[in-house]
Structures are given as structure tokens and as C-alpha cells.
Amino acid sequence: xxxxxxxxxxxxxxxxxxxxxxxxxxxxxxxxxxxxxxxxxxxxxxxxxxxxxxxxxxxxxxxxxxxxxxxxxxxxxxxxxxxxxxxxxxxxxxxxxxxxxxxxxxxxxxxxxxxxxxxxxxxxxxxxxxxxxxxxxxxxxxxxxxxxxxxxxxxxxxxxxxxxxxxxxxxxxxxxxxxxxxxxxxxxxxxxxxxxxxxxxxxxxxxxxxxxxxxxxxxxxxxxxxxxxxxxxxxxxxxxxxxxxxxxxxxxxxxxxxxx
Amino acid sequence: xxxxxxxxxxxxxxxxxxxxxxxxxxxxxxxxxxxxxxxxxxxxxxxxxxxxxxxxxxxxxxxxxxxxxxxxxxxxxxxxxxxxxxxxxxxxxxxxxxxxxxxxxxxxxxxxxxxxxxxxxxxxxxxxxxxxxxxxxxxxxxxxxxxxxxxxxxxxxxxxxxxxxxxxxxxxxxxxxxxxxxxxxxxxxxxxxxxxxxxxxxxxxxxxxxxxxxxxxxxxxxxxxxxxxxxxxxxxxxxxxxxxxxxxxxxxxxxxxxxxxxxxxxxxxxxxxxxxxxxxxxxxxxxxxxxxxxxxxxxxxxxxxxxxxxxxxxxxxxxxxxxxxxxxxxxxxxxxxxxxxxxxxxxxxxxxxxxxxxxxxxxxxxxxxxxxxxxxxxxxxxxxxxxxxxxxxxxxxxxxxxxxxxxxxxxxxxxxxxxxxxxxxxxxxxxxxxxxxxxxxxxxxxxxxxxxxxxxxxxxxxxxxxxxxxxxxxxxxxxxxxxxxxxxxxxxxxxxxxxxxxxxxxxxxxxxxxxxxxxxxxxx
Numbered sequence: 001x002x003x004x005x006x007x008x009x010x011x012x013x014x015x016x017x018x019x020x021x022x023x024x025x026x027x028x029x030x031x032x033x034x035x036x037x038x039x040x041x042x043x044x045x046x047x048x049x050x051x052x053x054x055x056x057x058x059x060x061x062x063x064x065x066x067x068x069x070x071x072x073x074x075x076x077x078x079x080x081x082x083x084x085x086x087x088x089x090x091x092x093x094x095x096x097x098x099x100x101x102x103x104x105x106x107x108x109x110x111x112x113x114x115x116x117x118x119x120x121x122x123x124x125x126x127x128x129x130x131x132x133x134x135x136x137x138x139x140x141x142x143x144x145x146x147x148x149x150x151x152x153x154x155x156x157x158x159x160x161x162x163x164x165x166x167x168x169x170x171x172x173x174x175x176x177x178x179x180x181x182x183x184x185x186x187x188x189x190x191x192x193x194x195x196x197x198x199x200x201x202x203x204x205x206x207x208x209x210x211x212x213x214x215x216x217x218x219x220x221x222x223x224x225x226x227x228x229x230x231x232x233x234x235x236x237x238x239x240x241x242x243x244x245x246x247x248x249x250x251x252x253x254x255x256x257x258x259x260x
Numbered sequence: 261x262x263x264x265x266x267x268x269x270x271x272x273x274x275x276x277x278x279x280x281x282x283x284x285x286x287x288x289x290x291x292x293x294x295x296x297x298x299x300x301x302x303x304x305x306x307x308x309x310x311x312x313x314x315x316x317x318x319x320x321x322x323x324x325x326x327x328x329x330x331x332x333x334x335x336x337x338x339x340x341x342x343x344x345x346x347x348x349x350x351x352x353x354x355x356x357x358x359x360x361x362x363x364x365x366x367x368x369x370x371x372x373x374x375x376x377x378x379x380x381x382x383x384x385x386x387x388x389x390x391x392x393x394x395x396x397x398x399x400x401x402x403x404x405x406x407x408x409x410x411x412x413x414x415x416x417x418x419x420x421x422x423x424x425x426x427x428x429x430x431x432x433x434x435x436x437x438x439x440x441x442x443x444x445x446x447x448x449x450x451x452x453x454x455x456x457x458x459x460x461x462x463x464x465x466x467x468x469x470x471x472x473x474x475x476x477x478x479x480x481x482x483x484x485x486x487x488x489x490x491x492x493x494x495x496x497x498x499x500x501x502x503x504x505x506x507x508x509x510x511x512x513x514x515x516x517x518x519x520x521x522x523x524x525x526x527x528x529x530x531x532x533x534x535x536x537x538x539x540x541x542x543x544x545x546x547x548x549x550x551x552x553x554x555x556x557x558x559x560x561x562x563x564x565x566x567x568x569x570x571x572x573x574x575x576x577x578x579x580x581x582x583x584x585x586x587x588x589x590x591x592x593x594x595x596x597x598x599x600x601x602x603x604x605x606x607x608x609x610x611x612x613x614x615x616x617x618x619x620x621x622x623x624x625x626x627x628x629x630x631x632x633x634x635x636x637x638x639x640x641x642x643x644x645x646x647x648x649x650x651x652x653x654x655x656x657x658x659x660x661x662x663x664x665x666x667x668x669x670x671x672x673x674x675x676x677x678x679x680x681x682x683x684x685x686x687x688x689x690x691x692x693x694x695x696x697x698x699x700x701x702x703x704x705x706x707x708x709x710x711x712x713x714x715x716x717x718x719x720x721x722x723x724x725x726x727x728x729x730x731x732x733x734x735x736x737x738x739x740x741x742x743x744x745x746x747x748x749x750x751x752x753x754x755x756x757x758x759x760x761x762x763x764x765x766x767x768x769x770x771x772x773x774x775x776x777x778x779x780x781x782x783x784x
Contacts, residue, residue, distance in 0.1 A: 049717065050757045051692045055784035058691075081637060081673075094782060095692035099656040099668050100683050101781070102691065111673045113644060114652045127643050132634035163634045191724070191756035201727035202752035205784040 028183075028217040030224075030231040033064040036216065040160040041153075043181040045171045047188065048093040053170035054140065056187040056207045056224060058103060061136045061168055063231035080135040082106060083128035085113040087121045090140040090172055109135070118145035122152055129159040129167055137165060142172040153179040176212070184213040190223050208236065272505075273393070275367060275381040276422035277400065278412045279360075282377040283317035283348055285409045286356055291346075298344040305348035306333050316348035350376070361514040367400060370513040372419075378426070380419050380511060397432045419511060420503035421445060424452035424471075441504060446472030453499040459486070463496065474500060520554065520613040522546035529568050529605025533597070536606065540593055543611040544586035550613075557582025557619030563593060565600060566608040573600055577646065580674045581638035582617040588639050592646050641673055658683070662732050664748075664780065665693065687730070688750055690760040690781030697778035700761065704777075707767040711749060714761070716779050721753035729763075744771045750783060758783035 033039065042060065046053025065078060084097055091114060099107055113128075115121035118141055128137040141148060157180045160167045169181070176184070187210075192203035206225040211217060222233040279285065283305050288296065302322035306313040313333040325340035336343055354375065361371045361379050367390075368381040383396060390396040397413050404411040414425035414433040421441050425433040428448045435444045445452070448471050450463045466485075468474055474482065474496060488494040492502065492509075501507040522543055530536055540563070551557060559582055565573040575596045583589070635643075644653045654670035658680040661667045671677075683689075702714040710726045728749035736743075744765030752758045760781035765771055 049719070051690070051782035051784060055691055058784075083640075092695065095694040097656065098664075098690055098693040098781060099658060100664075100687070101689035101693075101784070108677065111641070111653065111655050112670070113648065114654075115648060116652075120648055123647060124644055127635075127640050130634045131637055131640035133637035133640070165634075189756045189758060191754075192752060192758070194725075198727065200725055202725045202750055202758050202783070205758070206756065208756075 027220055028211055030063050030233050031067040034067040034069060038064050038166045039183050040166050041157040041181045042168045043171055043179055043184045044168060045174055045186045048172045050189045051094055052187045052189040052207050055205055056209055057138055057168035057170055059226055059231055061166060062103060065135060078135055080133055081109050081111050082135050083137045084110050085115060085121050085124045086140045087115050087118055087142060090142040093142055093172060118147045122147055125156060126159050129165045130163055134165055137167045139169040140172060144174050144177055150178045153181060182215045186210040186212055272417050273384045273415055274419045274422045275383045275415050276426040277379040278426040279377045279409055280412060281410050283353055284319050286353060287346060289408055302340055302343045304343055304345055306345050307348050362516045372511040372513050393434050418503060418505045419509055423454060424448055428452040453496055455496060455499060456493045459494055520550045520616060522550055523610035525608050529607045531602045531605045539609055541590050543609060544589040547611050548584045548586045551584040555618060556616040557584045558613035558616050560615035562612045562614055564610040565606045568604045568607050580641040582619040592642055595646050663735060691784040692782045694780060697780040700777050700779045702777040711751060723751050724754045725752040742771050
């Protein structure tokens with residue numbers, strides 16, 4: 001196969017390729033919404049033994065909303081509602097949202113939908129994506145229901161892109177099936193850093209997030225957490241050292257805790 | 261008397277209409293030929309009570325035979341064994357009185373109910389339309405006589421005076437001026453003051469039988485005796501002042517409300533869904549015009565489908581916010597019409613907005629309508645509730661309680677949120693709360709040590725970090741005495757999983773055996 005002569009190609013082809021490769025090479029990082037716009041259709045895989053999926057999805061959604069450049073007509077504070085759709089099975093396994101534990105900016109904005117079947121949940125998600133008054137839509141579906149096939153996920157992507165409402169679909173205990181989601185994460189809870197005042201207490205949440213499939217980014221793995229009102233992502237290796245230290249500190253502290 | 265008071269007393273004219281035999285008259289009008297024969301002999305209307313049937317209304321022959329209202333039927337039977345009975349219908353009587361009140365607005369601009377068997381009509385400055393107040397009363401008598409209802413009427417400057425004259429005075433009395441009222445009322449019994457029965461009894465024991473006698477006693481003496489100022493029916497002085505117009509008496513007028521209703525009668529019964537959708541679209545358009553004319557939006561819509569074979573199918577719809585958008589209404593009904601069985605065809609459709617709220621006319625914004633896609637929040641919630649049910653779409657709101665699962669309630673999403681106390685910053689709460697706490701087996705240092713290790717859903721978790729306890733005592737004012745306290749711990753296991761667990765009770769609290777542990781929430 002002969003290589004095309006670079007000189008014979010039009011100049012615009014080079015700029016396009018350069019721009020494309022530059023865009024392709026951008027690794028994901030927090031605050032990317034400021035340059036690239038909202039990540040519209042995201043899937044977050046998580047286990048039902050923890051609430052990492054929802055917590056990380058909320059953190060990603062809030063980070064996108066924070067970093068999005070505000071237009072002149074926008075309100076200073078986003079007061080739009082958030083649609084939180086759960087199937088009954090998902091609600092049974094990981095519980096329902098608890099208002100007092102939600103992030104401060106979301107309290108009072110959540111509208112909860114409890115769907116009996118996955119079909120109903122998909123209907124509710126799509127209706128939510130069509131609504132212009134919603135900040136984002138969060139879905140929780142347990143397992144790999146038959147209704148959630150590639151066609152269904154494509155429908156969600158199209159609805160999301162047409163109306164510009166981001167979707168975060170948390171897949172609980174699900175296999176990585178075929179999907180048209182733009183970004184697909186696998187999330188688990190990670191050991192938290194020791195709080196400043198009480199070394200024995202659990203600290204601010206950390207999540208180990210693996211971006212295993214993304215349209216615009218290279219795959220990668222990060223440890224996410226919220227610091228100083230923003231999302232923070234670190235490489236896992238620098239985190240593991242800290243985590244091990246924390247873990248050791250926790251072990252050391254455990255023995256004096258035993259009371260009579 | 262000041263000129264202004266004289267002017268106001270001259271300007272106000274109230275017509276009181278009393279239907280002394282409303283229940284019997286209504287029974288007679290409603291009864292068929294066969295049962296109307298009963299009315300020739302003694303007849304009573306009865307209501308069932310715990311002690312047997314009691315007489316609620318009596319016709320003329322029955323009263324002559326000795327029966328009266330409030331008597332037990334068994335007692336009346338001993339006096340007159342051939343007495344006939346029919347069931348009474350107080351709710352129907354009240355409904356009939358309401359329609360009468362609206363009908364009585366032919367004599368004045370507003371009317372009020374005077375339950376159980378009276379009406380009040382404001383006839384201020386309308387008497388000349390009938391040729392004077394005497395002719396007005398004659399007209400009232402004639403109109404009620406045509407409907408076969410017995411009435412007693414009176415016109416006076418205050419509602420109280422008109423009521424007293426209609427019930428206890430001369431039929432068709434007309435009173436004008438303050439002195440005339442006092443003169444006309446002085447001979448009436450004290451029951452004309454609309455007092456409670458026990459107050460009337462007290463007055464009678466005091467030897468006060470006529471209204472004129474109360475005035476001779478002096479206000480101070482009566483004021484000392486009757487101190488209840490809250491309820492006018494318990495205080496003769498307040499009633500007397502209302503009667504004479506010294507104290508205003510608020511009355512609640514009856515305002516007729518027409519429910520927005522549109523319907524289509526079809527020349528040819530329809531049996532196909534496509535045609536049905538067309539007709540529903542037409543109805544929705546009609547309804548939108550109807551509502552727009554009133555400046556209202558519908559909150560609840562009822563679509564009735566009359567089938568040829570006499571069946572009626574009704575589909576009811578509730579909306580999250582007032583709307584009159586025909587496309588939205590059609591779309592919502594389309595989801596509810598899938599299971600309609602047309603049978604031999606549908607010949608009539610009727611759309612009724614049984615609950616409507618004011619909705620101002622808004623100008624269409626051409627620019628925004630073109631550039632914003634999508635639906636409004638209210639429309640989105642309507643679509644969700646129509647398919648998933650009203651229970652499925654909710655919003656969490658705080659509730660004043662210490663118990664975590666009680667501290668949150670679910671309410672319809674667009675309802676305003678009740679004000680509540682802000683939560684305390686040092687109360688760390690989990691992101692998710694399980695529907696019911698799940699029992700876990702915990703290894704811990706008794707009696708109240710930190711948890712070391714626990715088993716949940718078949719897996720063992722080593723506790724690495726723990727914070728607590730946060731003690732939440734049972735709410736003694738609503739729970740049984742045996743309820744145990746909860747000690748909540750926020751924990752993190754070796755993999756970093758964070759949970760909210762609690763120990764129910766404490767050893768030695770005298771409320772059961774060794775305490776159980778539960779996992780209640782999943783932290784972020």
C-alpha cells in the first residue's frame with residue numbers, strides 16, 4: 001500500500017487532522033466541560049454493595065454544571081430540578097435518595113421517580129431528557145434488563161443530544177453490554193483521607209473511577225474526590241501510597257479504640 | 261342615632277325565606293304517584309339512630325296524630341299505629357336548598373344559605389323592580405307556591421331581624437327603621453335570637469321570655485351572666501346587637517360555578533382509534549377556548565365516552581400545573597385511551613374540567629418558542645404521572661422528626677414546600693437510605709464499643725474507621741414504651757466502603773435482650 005504524498009494533500013486536511021488528533025489526545029480531566037461542553041450521555045457501572053455509582057455520577061454532573069461557562073441571562077445559582085429515576089429493584093438494593101445526605105446544592109431540587117419496570121424507567125429517562133427545565137437526569141437501573149439494549153441507549157443518546165440535557169445512567173451490578181453512551185465509567189469507593197480533626201473517622205468521599213470507553217478521550221483510571229468545592233482527579237498510583245499510609249494509620253489507631 | 265347609621269340601616273334590606281316543611285315538601289315533589297297516596301294519612305320521615313328510627317319530619321296529618329320531630333318512631337306508633345314512614349335525606353335536602361338559593365337570586369343580587377331550611381336574599385334597592393316590597397313578597401309566595409313549597413317570608417334591615425320575623429313573627433312582615441324593629445321584635449320569644457338551646461333554657465329560667473324583657477334588664481347584668489364572646493349563638497347580647505344592626509354579621513353568599521364542559525354528539529358511532537383521537541383533539545381545542553375565555557387552566561380533566569349500548573367509560577386526568585394547551589391534553593389522553601373498549605361504537609364524548617385554576621393569558625414569544633425545544637417541567641411531570649401513577653413521581657421534603665426515616669417525606673413534585681428547620685451541620689447523613697434497615701451480624705466490644713467486623717448480605721466487612729455514636733432516642737410522645745434507642749455509627753471498611761449502621765438498644769436498658777445491629781444507609 002503506497003503512502004499518499006503529503007505535498008499533494010490540501011492544506012486544510014493537515015489542520016483538520018491536527019485538530020482531530022489534538023482533540024483525540026486530550027485525556028479526560030475535571031472541568032473539561034468548560035472547553036468541550038457537557039458530557040451528555042454517561043454510564044456509570046457500580047456495585048450494589050455501595051453507593052459509589054450515584055455519588056460519583058452526582059459529583060461528575062455537578063462538576064460539569066459548575067464548569068460550564070455561564071451566559072449573560074443565566075441565574076447566578078442553578079435552581080433547575082434534577083430528575084432521579086430508579087427502578088423498584090434498584091431502590092430495593094441500594095435505597096432511595098436521602099435529602100439530608102445529598103450535596104448541598106441539590107437539596108430541594110430532586111424529583112424522584114420510582115418505576116416498576118426497566119421499560120418504565122427508560123420512558124421516564126427519555127421524558128426527562130426532553131424537558132428543558134431540568135439540570136440533568138440521573139437513572140439507576142439494576143442488572144442488564146432486556147429493554148435496555150443498544151437501540152434504547154441510542155434513543156437516550158439522541159434525546160440527550162437534541163435537547164442538551166445530560167444523562168447519568170448508573171448501572172448496578174451490570175455487565176458491560178453494548179451501549180452508545182459517550183462516556184462509560186466503572187466506579188468503586190476508595191479509602192478516604194483521614195480527616196484533620198478526627199483521625200479515626202471516615203473522611204471526605206473518594207471514588208476509584210475507570211473510564212473504560214469514551215468517544216473523545218483515551219481510557220484511564222483516576223481517584224476522584226471533592227476538594228475546595230471542585231472535583232479533583234489523581235492518578236491511582238500516587239493515591240495508593242497515601243491510601244496505604246491511611247490504612248496503616250487506621251490499623252494503628254484501632255487497638256486503643258477497644259474499650260473494656 | 262347618627263345620620264350615617266340611619267342611612268345605612270335604610271339602605272340595607274334582607275329578605276328571609278323560611279321553608280318550615282322543606283323535607284316533607286321535597287319528599288312530596290320527588291315521590292311518584294304510588295307513594296304520594298301515603299301523604300293523605302299520617303306520614304313521617306325517619307332517620308336510623310343507635311336507639312332505633314327517629315322522626316325527622318312530620319306531615320300535617322302526622323302532627324295532628326301527635327307525632328313531632330325528634331320523637332322516636334316507636335313512641336309515635338303507640339300514639340298512632342297506622343303511621344306511614346319514608347326515609348329522610350338530609351344531604352339531599354341541603355343540596356336542594358343550595359339550588360333554591362341560586363334560584364332565589366331572581367329577587368336579589370346575592371343569596372346565602374341559612375341551614376337547615378332557610379334562605380337569605382339581599383333585596384337592597386331592588387324592590388322597585390317588582391313594584392314595592394309588598395309585591396316582591398307576594399311574588400316570592402307565588403313562586404314557591406308554584407313549586408309546592410310552603411314558605412314564610414319577612415324583609416328587615418338586618419339578617420337577624422328578618423330571620424326572627426320569618427320564623428316567629430307575622431308572615432310577610434316588612435320592617436323599616438330602628439325603632440320599628442325594636443317595636444316589632446319586642447313581642448317575639450327569645451328563641452328568635454338564634455341561640456343555642458341551652459342558652460334559651462337559661463334565659464327562660466331567668467324569667468326572660470320575650471325580647472323586650474331582655475332590654476329591661478340592662479346590658480351589664482346580661483354581660484355578667486353570658487361571658488362567651490367567641491360564639492354569637494351563646495351570647496344573647498351579641499345576637500341582639502346583630503338583630504338591631506349595631507354589630508355587623510358576616511354572611512357567606514352562594515356563588516354559582518359553572519364547570520367548563522364541552523361535548524360532541526356524533527352522527528355515526530365511532531369504533532376506531534384514529535377517529536376517536538380526532539374527536540378528542542377537537543374537544544381539547546374547544547376546552548382550550550372555553551378555558552381561555554374564563555382565564556383559567558385545568559388541573560383535573562374528565563373525559564366521558566358514552567357507548568351505544570349504554571355503558572359510560574370515564575378517564576380522569578390530573579395535571580401538575582394549570583394548563584390549557586390542547587396538544588398536551590391530547591397527548592396525555594392518548595396514553596389513557598389504549599384500553600378503551602368501543603363495543604358497538606361511541607356516540608358521545610364529553611370533556612369536563614372539574615378542577616380549574618386561574619391562569620393568566622400569556623403572550624406567545626415567537627423567538628423563544630422557535631429556539632427552545634422540549635417540554636416544560638409541569639408537562640414532563642404530567643406525562644410521567646399519567647403513565648407511572650401519581651405515587652411514582654415525588655419530591656423528598658424534610659419533616660420535623662429525629663428518626664432518620666421519618667425525617668423525610670415524599671410529596672407531589674410541584675407542591676410548595678412547607679417551611680422547616682435547617683439541618684444541623686454536624687449531623688452527617690448518608691446519601692442513600694434503605695427502605696427498611698437490614699439486619700447485620702456485628703462483632704463489637706460489649707456493651708457499647710465500636711463495631712469491629714460485620715456481615716451484610718453474605719459478605720464480611722472489616723471496619724477500618726468509625727465515627728460515633730450519634731444517639732437518637734425514640735420519640736416517646738408517639739412510640740410505645742418498649743421502643744429502644746439507636747446508636748448510629750458512620751463506618752468505613754478496609755476497601756473504603758462507607759456505611760451508616762446502628763445498634764438498636766443497649767445492654768441493660770430493660771427493653772429486651774442483647775441489642776441488634778442494622779445497616780440503614782449507604783454513604784457517598
